[in-house]
Amino acid sequence: MRSLEMLFLFPDGLIAPLSGRKGLTSGVRKFITSKMVHGRRVGAGKVRYGDILRILKKFDLLPAIFFLKSRLDCDQALIACYSSERPRGYSDQMKKEVDSFIKEYPHLINHRQMHFLTDYLVASHHAGQLPYWKILVEKMMNRGYLDAIFSTSTVAAGVNFPARTVVLIQSDRFNGHEFIDLTATDLHQMIGRAGRRGKDNIGFALVIPGIHQDPQLISRLKDSDPEPLKSQIHINFSMTLNLLLSHTPMEVKTLLESSFANYQLKSEGSYLHRQWGDLVEALKWKLPYGKCDVNDPYEVIENINKRSELRRKGRKASISTFDETMIQFLQPGRVFHHMNKGIYLLFYTYSTHPEPMCAAHNISKPLRFKNGMVKLRKIPFGKIKLLLKKLVADPN
Numbered sequence: 001m002r003s004l005e006m007l008f009l010f011p012d013g014l015i016a017p018l019s020g021r022k023g024l025t026s027g028v029r030k031f032i033t034s035k036m037v038h039g040r041r042v043g044a045g046k047v048r049y050g051d052i053l054r055i056l057k058k059f060d061l062l063p064a065i066f067f068l069k070s071r072l073d074c075d076q077a078l079i080a081c082y083s084s085e086r087p088r089g090y091s092d093q094m095k096k097e098v099d100s101f102i103k104e105y106p107h108l109i110n111h112r113q114m115h116f117l118t119d120y121l122v123a124s125h126h127a128g129q130l131p132y133w134k135i136l137v138e139k140m141m142n143r144g145y146l147d148a149i150f151s152t153s154t155v156a157a158g159v160n161f162p163a164r165t166v167v168l169i170q171s172d173r174f175n176g177h178e179f180i181d182l183t184a185t186d187l188h189q190m191i192g193r194a195g196r197r198g199k200d201n202i203g204f205a206l207v208i209p210g211i212h213q214d215p216q217l218i219s220r221l222k223d224s225d226p227e228p229l230k231s232q233i234h235i236n237f238s239m240t241l242n243l244l245l246s247h248t249p250m251e252v253k254t255l256l257e258s259s260f261a262n263y264q265l266k267s268e269g270s271y272l273h274r275q276w277g278d279l280v281e282a283l284k285w286k287l288p289y290g291k292c293d294v295n296d297p298y299e300v301i302e303n304i305n306k307r308s309e310l311r312r313k314g315r316k317a318s319i320s321t322f323d324e325t326m327i328q329f330l331q332p333g334r335v336f337h338h339m340n341k342g343i344y345l346l347f348y349t350y351s352t353h354p355e356p357m358c359a360a361h362n363i364s365k366p367l368r369f370k371n372g373m374v375k376l377r378k379i380p381f382g383k384i385k386l387l388l389k390k391l392v393a394d395p396n
Contacts, residue, residue: 019219074150162196170212184224231261337386
């Protein structure tokens with residue numbers, strides 16, 4: 001059974017344990033504290049991948065997998081590496097196998113990263129690569145020819161790469177919308193790649209300091225329990241219709257009933273059932289205090305409809321009053337905040353249905369002209385968030 005050692009790389013090339021029983025080791029803690037400015041971590045800038053590989057080679061920590069945040073980072077990391085020296089027979093054998101593979105798939109012969117693969121003994125592996133190029137990289141890594149691969153975190157869950165060391169450049173990841181901290185499951189999938197089966201009794205995970213790295217988080221997540229599995233399937237009307245294009249209704253019913261998502265819904269209770277229960281409880285509390293006959297459902301429905309109508313009329317009245325109050329301040333040259341956070345300069349206002357409009361220009365953008373006239377944006381009064389005291393000369 002392989003064990004895992006978490007390591008920390010100092011800028012001077014020294015490698016030390018990341019943490020112990022009481023958390024981060026004193027050296028790592030002092031280094032992090034000294035690199036904090038106004039509560040934020042600061043780093044040395046660009047990561048020197050070639051230098052890191054030389055240090056790993058010195059301490060016999062190759063081959064390695066570098067987990068980076070994007071495909072572009074993986075490709076650019078190759079440029080920062082150096083040519084690697086290997087025994088003559090070893091290099092010849094690798095080139096022989098690469099040539100044999102290319103004969104079978106000749107479209108790879110001019111691949112832009114071939115030079116890095118054969119001379120630098122490193123490769124970039126991510127979903128943006130050609131399928132057979134990824135197969136070649138995987139084959140070379142499994143044969144032990146490569147010193148390192150640079151990959152996005154998605155490779156941690158799907159491909160078998162024998163590596164002695166996993167290198168962590170940042171403690172966050174992009175979820176498709178924003179960068180968020182790694183979870184225990186994310187980290188375990190990555191560091192679980194450390195240690196070659198049948199070759200290494202110990203695997204290593206090396207933490208590289210930087211502005212996007214939180215060693216304290218990495219240390220805490222290492223021994224944390226993984227998050228519970230949650231199905232990403234959302235059983236809805238659209239999904240069911242798509243399934244009906246290739247399956248019979250009974251087959252669709254069987255598929256959905258046997259899915260992990262359906263199992264979780266049964267054990268947790270569906271969202272609609274929970275929402276229905278909350279509404280029923282709210283009504284039970286409110287109805288006894290109502291002024292209508294709660295024993296007559298038609299009277300209850302009539303009162304609900306009347307209340308909704310009064311709310312709509314109230315909103316229209318408040319909008320009308322708001323417009324009348326605002327229009328006296330909306331003079332040409334007035335500066336205001338838009339709901340989208342932009343700042344606009346008012347040129348003129350005009351009446352439309354259902355609410356008045358103003359023609360204005362976003363002051364953060366250059367003026368554009370059409371037929372000799374300034375091109376303005378139409379903005380409803382309801383989109384104005386805040387009027388500023390600033391009033392410039394009439395722009396017209």
